[in-house]
Amino acid sequence: MTKQQLIDNIYKTESFLCVGLDSDRKKLPRHLLGCDDPIFEFNKAIIDATAPYCVAYKPNVAFYECEGLQGWTALEKTVAYLKRHYPDHLIIADAKRGDIGNTSAMYARCFFEQLDVDALTIAPYMGEDSVTPFLGYRGKWVILLALTSNKGSHDFQMTESKDGECLFETVIRKSQVWANDENMMYVVGATQGELFADIRRVAPNHFLLVPGVGAQGGSLEEVCRYGMTKDCGLLVNSSRGIIFADNTERFAEVAGEKAKELQQQMKQLLK
């Protein structure tokens, strides 16, 4: 998916919501546990209920990987379902991969050829040659961790260099030599508030993937105040706040309502 297609989808849907499919088997509604593939059945219902209100889906691979072969099957089926029924929705595999060049190339094959998602989150610690193997795929996106939403983001990402630059700024600045705003986005946590202004100084045009609204306590208004660009430039993710808002037989309906609530706020903020 190109940047322009993503922007078009955002304005058409009046939403920059990404629904996080962190489909922890232990949290699924009980009545689904008898199905052959409970995680896929859950995802399918969540997707059908939320698709009108969002532009992207982000399965976090950990929740599938920890179920072994069954989990991988559920992930593959979820991606295939999305591609078939909702081809305009961006599919992000949240995997936070990154390794030496020849190994990153294997991960790229895994996610961009076999699973065939549109975007993949990558950890920057190992530098350029750990990231570039993911950049050679037309229409695919690398979403590089910059300033994450968790408490531990302060441990290293905020470390100030002797040149007065925080590590997350160094990551954003240097990675722009390898990539551009048509094939790279950055992860910036919604909990980071005013730091979005610093991010926009280094990356004025890149899309940012913003987790941390909802269960993690980030504010949508604040993210938009400091982070929105003329093309929106934001994909705001909510996972638990939508998919696990209810765990009765009405789970999908309630997830749809929660997604719609966010979409309605986003519609105002897009104006």
Add this chain to the structure above:
Amino acid sequence: MTKQQLIDNIYKTESFLCVGLDSDRKKLPRHLLGCDDPIFEFNKAIIDATAPYCVAYKPNVAFYECEGLQGWTALEKTVAYLKRHYPDHLIIADAKRGDIGNTSAMYARCFFEQLDVDALTIAPYMGEDSVTPFLGYRGKWVILLALTSNKGSHDFQMTESKDGECLFETVIRKSQVWANDENMMYVVGATQGELFADIRRVAPNHFLLVPGVGAQGGSLEEVCRYGMTKDCGLLVNSSRGIIFADNTERFAEVAGEKAKELQQQMKQLLK
């Protein structure tokens, strides 16, 4: 496995070699491709041939993940085979995972409960709460990326803070507040030469997992000169230099010879 058990195995085997099972399907000997599970058959033969000369095995998860369900099955079977036939060998899943706390907990379940490996490589970028979920498992190890073997290690890991400390030193120093030398090791690339002396100033007693000998060009002698402790303190990994040294029907035999060559050098260096 405890630190003392690992040390005992090293002195018994007179080796601190870790064999990297980067079993890229495309590089397997042709005659194996007709098997039901070529990757597992390859690993089994490599393991049987090299086990007398090494103390650890390190499958890099990328090479399995990129084969989808078949790849995960091969990885599970490889781990089970090692546990059954070579229970004294440390099994390291080289996966470089790390995510926010609740997600890291899922990865920990995946690797330490289901796959049941002894150690897992972790990327430090997201800080404390991305690492600590892996530390609650008795006898299991976190191997944190510190200073990697690739060219990109210079992009961020060598960034000097305003306090005059490189990022890799900050990672080692801070992580010692969360963990100790009985449950954490660090990845330090063999290509880093004299920087091992800096590492030893910050982590005098921790085991270091050292990739980059062989195909990547690091020197075993140099690693030992600057990095060895009184308890050895090193696990030196070789992957391609051993497992793909030959791709005829003699592949396992040649792999065993290559592993033995390294073991003989290590035996001298341990004295």
